[in-house]
Each structure stands twice: as C-alpha cells, then as structure tokens.
Amino acid sequence: GAGVSQTPSNKVTEKGKYVELRCDPISGHTALYWYRQSLGQGPEFLIYFQGTGAADDSGLPNDRFFAVRPEGSVSTLKIQRTERGDSAVYLCASSLNAGDYGYTFGSGTRLTVV
Amino acid sequence: KQEVTQIPAALSVPEGENLVLNCSFTDSAIYNLQWFRQDPGKGLTSLLLIQSSQREQTSGRLNASLDKSSGRSTLYIAASQPGDSATYLCAVRGDQGGSEKLVFGKGTKLTVNP
Numbered sequence: 001g002a003g004v005s006q007t008p009s010n011k012v013t014e015k016g017k018y019v020e021l022r023c024d025p026i027s028g029h030t031a032l033y034w035y036r037q038s039l040g041q042g043p044e045f046l047i048y049f050q051g052t053g054a055a056d057d058s059g060l061p062n063d064r065f066f067a068v069r070p071e072g073s074v075s076t077l078k079i080q081r082t083e084r085g086d087s088a089v090y091l092c093a094s095s096l097n098a099g100d101y102g103y104t105f106g107s108g109t110r111l112t113v114v
Numbered sequence: 115k116q117e118v119t120q121i122p123a124a125l126s127v128p129e130g131e132n133l134v135l136n137c138s139f140t141d142s143a144i145y146n147l148q149w150f151r152q153d154p155g156k157g158l159t160s161l162l163l164i165q166s167s168q169r170e171q172t173s174g175r176l177n178a179s180l181d182k183s184s185g186r187s188t189l190y191i192a193a194s195q196p197g198d199s200a201t202y203l204c205a206v207r208g209d210q211g212g213s214e215k216l217v218f219g220k221g222t223k224l225t226v227n228p
Contacts, residue, residue: 004157031214042118042203042218043158056214091157102148103216105157 002026004106006092012112013082021077021109025094032075033103034067035091043091049075082113116141120204120219127194128227135189135222137204142185145209148216149178149189152201161202162189166209194226 005024013019025032031050035043045059049069057067064082069075079086089110093103117140127133137147146165150158162171162178164187170179177190191198201223205216 006157033214033216035216040220042205042220043216044218045215048214050214059215093158102160102163103158104160105150107155107157110155 004092004094004104006090006106006109008109009107010110010112012114015082015084015113017082019079019082019111021079021090021111023075023077023092023094023106025073025075025092026104027073028096029094029104030072030097031095032069033093033095034075034077035093037089037091037108039088046077046090079111082111084113087111087113116144116206116208116217118204118206118217118219120202120222122222123220124223124225126225126227129194129196131194131226132190132192133194133224135191135202135204135224137187137189137219139185139187139206139217141208142182143209144182145207147178147180147187148205148207149176149187150203150205152203152221158203191224194224196226196228198226199224 007022033048034046037043047057047067052072064080067077089108091108093105119138121136148163149161152158164171164180175192180187201221203221205218
C-alpha cells in the first residue's frame with residue numbers, strides 16, 4: 001500500500017479482555033516498529049522486527065504484551081488481560097530496512113480500556 | 115539511559131514569524147536525529163533526518179541543525195503559516211550495535227495564529 005495502515009483506528013475494551021491490534025506496513029519494508037503514546041507524552045518504543053523475527057522486544061512492558069510478524073509483512077500486537085493503564089495510542093512504523101532510512105508511521109490505534 | 119527534552123512545551127506565534135524549536139538529549143552517542151510533525155489524532159510525519167556526521171538538513175522552510183557534542187538540535191521554521199500548527203517531536207536513535215529504537219521527546223505544540 002501507499003502508507004502504513006493500522007486497524008482498528010479506535011478500540012474500546014473492558015478491563016481484563018484480550019485485544020489484537022494490526023499493522024500493515026509499506027510493501028517491501030523489512031523493518032517494522034511498534035510504539036505506544038500516552039496522552040501528553042512522546043511515543044515510547046515497544047518492539048522492533050527485522051523480517052519475521054523480533055530483533056528487540058526490550059520495550060514491551062510485561063508479559064501481557066506480545067507481537068508477531070509471521071510472514072515478514074503484517075504484524076499483530078496482542079495484549080492479554082488488559083488494564084486501564086494500557087489505554088494509549090499504539091503506533092506502528094515501517095522502514096525500508098533498519099539503518100539509515102527514516103520511518104513511516106501509521107495513524108495509530110487508540111485503545112481505551114474501561 | 116537516553117533522555118530527550120523539548121523546549122518550549124507549547125508556543126503560540128502570529129503568522130509570518132520565524133521560530134525555533136529546541137531539542138536536547140543526554141547521551142551524545144547517537145546514530146541520527148529525526149524531527150516529526152504530529153497533527154491531532156494522526157500519526158507522525160517525518161520532516162527531517164540528520165545523520166550524526168551531519169550538521170544540518172533543510173527542506174523548504176524548515177532547517178534542522180545538530181550539535182552532537184553538546185547534545186542539542188534546533189528546528190527552525192521560516193515565515194510560519196497557520197498550516198504549520200501541530201506538535202513537533204524530536205527523536206534520537208542510539209549508535210549502540212543493533213539498536214534501532216527511537217527515543218522521543220514530549221514534543222512542542224505549535225500554534226500559528228492568522
């Protein structure tokens with residue numbers, strides 16, 4: 001596609017539920033990143049994929065968070081047993097390759113846990 | 115741990131004014147620095163990417179400078195327009211081997227009044 005697509009754009013869920021957030025990167029981009037942005041803050045790194053493998057997952061806050069990219073294209077961020085503190089905008093970005101290239105960000109998924 | 119600070123947090127200027135946004139970072143061992151624009155409810159748009167070996171980058175009315183040794187970058191916007199109103203985010207990428215994550219500041223919210 002022309003840009004990074006994230007679905008859904010908005011998600012409201014009840015505390016304790018499981019959610020999946022999807023990211024479709026730009027075609028041909030091998031690097032994919034997930035960030036989380038809380039209100040009034042800058043984005044915070046969660047996880048980075050190079051191809052199918054998670055090259056750096058040091059930003060995942062705890063084991064309730066997990067992300068996959070099985071075919072090296074679409075990625076899914078999964079959150080188990082959601083908590084109100086998980087409410088934020090989840091941003092996905094892709095890059096032609098890790099290295100000197102800039103990122104292209106999607107519009108994000110706004111997750112609200114009630 | 116890298117920390118990025120942006121000053122001011124908010125700025126309101128009349129149309130046509132030239133302005134400077136500031137970004138500072140605590141660890142000078144960076145690979146590159148990137149300036150982004152974020153419109154309300156939207157993702158991030160990359161404006162300028164400066165490699166650690168560069169001093170500045172220009173795109174249209176935007177000019178970004180980098181002083182790596184002092185841990186500072188500035189974004190200069192010439193002849194500001196109401197359409198420039200947005201939040202501007204600065205992000206640095208560390209130069210540790212394999213580190214691909216960006217560390218963001220909290221942003222400067224710019225309002226350009228007609």
